[in-house]
Amino acid sequence: MTSLDDIPVTVLKGVGSALADRLAKLGIHSLQDLLFHLPHRYEDRTRIVPMGNLRIGDVGVVEGEVVKTDLVMGRRRSLQVTLKDQSGFLVMRFFHFNAAQKNHLTEGARVRCFGEVRPGRAGYEFYHPEYQTNPPPMLAEGQATLTPVYPLTEGIQQPRVRSLCQQALTYLKRYPIHDWLPPGLLAEYQLPGITEAVELVHAPPATAPVHLLMEGRHPAQQRLVMEELLAHQLSLLQVREQIQARQALPLLPTGDLVDQFLEELPFRLTGAQQQVVRDIRQDLSQPLPMLRLVQGDVGSGKTVVAALAALQAIGAGAQVALMAPTEILAEQHYQNFCSWLEPLGIRLAWLSGKVKGKARREALEQVGSGEASVAIGTHALFQDEVVFNRLALVIVDEQHRFGVHQRLALREKGVGGTLAPHQLIMTATPIPRTLAMSAYADLDTSVIDELPPGRKPIETVTVPDSRREDVIERVRNACREGRQAYWVCTLIEESEALQCQAAEVSAQELTERLPDLSVGLVHGRLKAAEKAAIMAQFKNGELDLLVATTVIEVGVDVPNASLIIIENPERLGLAQLHQLRGRVGRGEQASFCVLMYHPPLSQNGKARLQALRDSQDGFFIAEKDLEIRGPGEVLGTRQTGMMQFRLADFERDKGWIEPVRAMAPSLMADPQRVKALVRRWLGERIRYGDV
Ligand code: ADP
Ligand code: MG
Numbered sequence: 001m002t003s004l005d006d007i008p009v010t011v012l013k014g015v016g017s018a019l020a021d022r023l024a025k026l027g028i029h030s031l032q033d034l035l036f037h038l039p040h041r042y043e044d045r046t047r048i049v050p051m052g053n054l055r056i057g058d059v060g061v062v063e064g065e066v067v068k069t070d071l072v073m074g075r076r077r078s079l080q081v082t083l084k085d086q087s088g089f090l091v092m093r094f095f096h097f098n099a100a101q102k103n104h105l106t107e108g109a110r111v112r113c114f115g116e117v118r119p120g121r122a123g124y125e126f127y128h129p130e131y132q133t134n135p136p137p138m139l140a141e142g143q144a145t146l147t148p149v150y151p152l153t154e155g156i157q158q159p160r161v162r163s164l165c166q167q168a169l170t171y172l173k174r175y176p177i178h179d180w181l182p183p184g185l186l187a188e189y190q191l192p193g194i195t196e197a198v199e200l201v202h203a204p205p206a207t208a209p210v211h212l213l214m215e216g217r218h219p220a221q222q223r224l225v226m227e228e229l230l231a232h233q234l235s236l237l238q239v240r241e242q243i244q245a246r247q248a249l250p251l252l253p254t255g256d257l258v259d260q261f262l263e264e265l266p267f268r269l270t271g272a273q274q275q276v277v278r279d280i281r282q283d284l285s286q287p288l289p290m291l292r293l294v295q296g297d298v299g300s301g302k303t304v305v306a307a308l309a310a311l312q313a314i315g316a317g318a319q320v321a322l323m324a325p326t327e328i329l330a331e332q333h334y335q336n337f338c339s340w341l342e343p344l345g346i347r348l349a350w351l352s353g354k355v356k357g358k359a360r361r362e363a364l365e366q367v368g369s370g371e372a373s374v375a376i377g378t379h380a381l382f383q384d385e386v387v388f389n390r391l392a393l394v395i396v397d398e399q400h401r402f403g404v405h406q407r408l409a410l411r412e413k414g415v416g417g418t419l420a421p422h423q424l425i426m427t428a429t430p431i432p433r434t435l436a437m438s439a440y441a442d443l444d445t446s447v448i449d450e451l452p453p454g455r456k457p458i459e460t461v462t463v464p465d466s467r468r469e470d471v472i473e474r475v476r477n478a479c480r481e482g483r484q485a486y487w488v489c490t491l492i493e494e495s496e497a498l499q500c501q502a503a504e505v506s507a508q509e510l511t512e513r514l515p516d517l518s519v520g521l522v523h524g525r526l527k528a529a530e531k532a533a534i535m536a537q538f539k540n541g542e543l544d545l546l547v548a549t550t551v552i553e554v555g556v557d558v559p560n561a562s563l564i565i566i567e568n569p570e571r572l573g574l575a576q577l578h579q580l581r582g583r584v585g586r587g588e589q590a591s592f593c594v595l596m597y598h599p600p601l602s603q604n605g606k607a608r609l610q611a612l613r614d615s616q617d618g619f620f621i622a623e624k625d626l627e628i629r630g631p632g633e634v635l636g637t638r639q640t641g642m643m644q645f646r647l648a649d650f651e652r653d654k655g656w657i658e659p660v661r662a663m664a665p666s667l668m669a670d671p672q673r674v675k676a677l678v679r680r681w682l683g684e685r686i687r688y689g690d691v
Helices: 017-025 031-035 099-104 158-173 183-189 194-202 210-215 219-244 256-264 271-284 302-315 327-344 357-369 404-413 433-439 465-480 496-513 528-540 574-581 603-614 618-629 631-635 654-667 671-682
Strands: 041-043 059-072 078-084 089-094 110-120 123-127 130-133 147-149 291-296 319-323 348-351 374-377 391-396 422-427 444-448 458-464 484-488 519-522 545-548 561-567 591-597
Touching: 031 158, 041 210, 059 089, 078 110, 089 110, 147 158, 158 194, 194 219, 219 291, 219 404, 219 433, 219 654, 219 671, 256 302, 256 327, 271 291, 271 302, 271 422, 271 444, 291 302, 302 319, 302 327, 302 391, 302 422, 319 327, 327 348, 327 374, 327 528, 348 357, 391 404, 433 654, 458 465, 458 603, 465 484, 465 496, 465 561, 465 591, 496 519, 496 545, 519 528, 561 574, 574 603, 574 618, 591 603, 603 618
Parallel strands: 089 123, 291 422, 291 444, 319 374, 319 391, 348 374, 391 422, 458 591, 484 545, 484 561, 519 545, 561 591
Antiparallel strands: 041 147, 059 078, 059 110, 078 089, 110 123, 110 130
8 A cells, every 4th residue: 555655755746856856855755754844843923923022032923014214335235124013113124125125115014024033233123024015914813823834954945845745734635644653552641643643733723722832742742752752762772672683792700800800909899889890790791792881970980890891801701892082081091901900911902093003013913813802992993904803892981972873883893793792881971861761772771879988079169260360379379289280271162273272372371370380281183192191291290280172071080180270161061061070089189170261151151150069960960951951962962963853852851751761662562663663753774873
């Protein structure tokens, strides 16, 4: 039987090959694709808003009389039409206009227009609004409908998409959309069927409750939201199934290496560390690839946990790969692991993109022959030329961005190319529970929810940058007492070049101002070896003050550093600030974090710095971050499409997360359903994790 999915958009009037190509760019090939290109909001053109009530950013319809029409010269010529109603004034401004427009927009003309309010030189303005002169009477309440607004691509205008969707709707009578959700489920949540829901969101009837639709809370919308969240959940469970369809080498704990290691360790594991180690031990001994995410706040001691996992694998005769996202971190792990494991007679290999020539050949040789039991490095570890001898465990540190595709690709790297390696992913960015449930449905999660004993809280203060002198003085004093300090420059997040420049300027200034201190500088543009050398100097105490860009954001561990200055913290997200702050508070002394902001702070900016001052709990901070900035930012995957929904809104719809997660496993039983839902909502390819 033909379904909407088999009918190409080209059946619609006005869709030639050029338009079809442009639609294809939106992932729209069939009529079903088109109907699942959903309006992400509505415009309320059903009523006239008094001009006096408008605020900047408002979108709406106003109606009034032209009181003045001027041709304004200046940098760009424009036609400025001032409208008036009983409550106030509004200016329509046109940069492109013709003689006819100028002639009918004359004093006394009655105009209805629709636009978005912007601040202009003549007060509030609409630029290039849609307008009508001598408008017909408005439809009475209950007769007018909301206007759907669609996400667009270049070259397709809003009215075009609107009319295509309206055309497509006419096919629904003959070809209803297949409803993949069990009727019992719909009844339980009192949700409409799929065809009804799709019809309603594209063409809301005049009687539909406007406020619910505007907020995305109408049952028809919620039905689609739920299905979308479910489809994402199913796609991740599918990934998990695909990975676990392979066998893994069971790594049975032998104990010897682990016991020796623990004996040498200068501290005892915390209860939380022990629990996570138990989770991992259990997973690793199975013939099924482990897929585990370990979340632990900064300083909670994830590295030791990783080492213990590695030892279990090595004890079972297997190889381990440990990957970190940056050279600095990988290098630090390499040093730590060497000092821990070499005394136990274990060989390690170092492989980063920067390792070249002979050193590289040797490292590859050691990994290939199995002489090295552990390979540590950056992404370079997983290039094709790196062939492991008997890889059975991959540890990925500080990489919650490690996407689904990468997790899938790792399957191929295991012993003999047939056994998939176990995967242990560690992140210091606490992920709020609801978010973790939807973004990491393919992973089991363990949380290290306890810090090692004796950690002193980090005292956090905010100061305006007008007090830079005092802050410099503070650095001088701390370093005189034998402490070390970080000075972090955060210019513009997106521009690494500018960040580096700012750091250079600050480093120079601080070197001049603090002549008795030795000041170092690291930023992303230095060569890996230079970075590593400077980090080593700082770690050894040869440098008092380290000026840095956000490259030191994660993982760097220098316990004697007890003061961190962060310039322009208002430019960073909460989670990132929390990470940066976590560079201190790792030793015996009381630690301080100075957030030196540039006034004035926005309301939002104030709230964020306040949250940081009030709390040192990464999970609390992550919840706040999620509220303030949304899931894409928190996961750091804005560009990658992860958690980018068509309709669902993480904040608004978080009530669905638990039920969707609970129902997903039983729905997995029907592969046809899984395939259809994933395809409907995520398209041909899995959109997750295209990092
Ligand atoms: P993170 O979880 O941020 O990666 P690290 O593994 O770098 O944390 O550990 C931070 C510091 O705490 C390190 O210096 C580490 O040696 C130390 N540490 C880890 N576990 C414990 C523990 N149980 N008791 C005391 N110190 C610990
Ligand atoms: Mg770490």
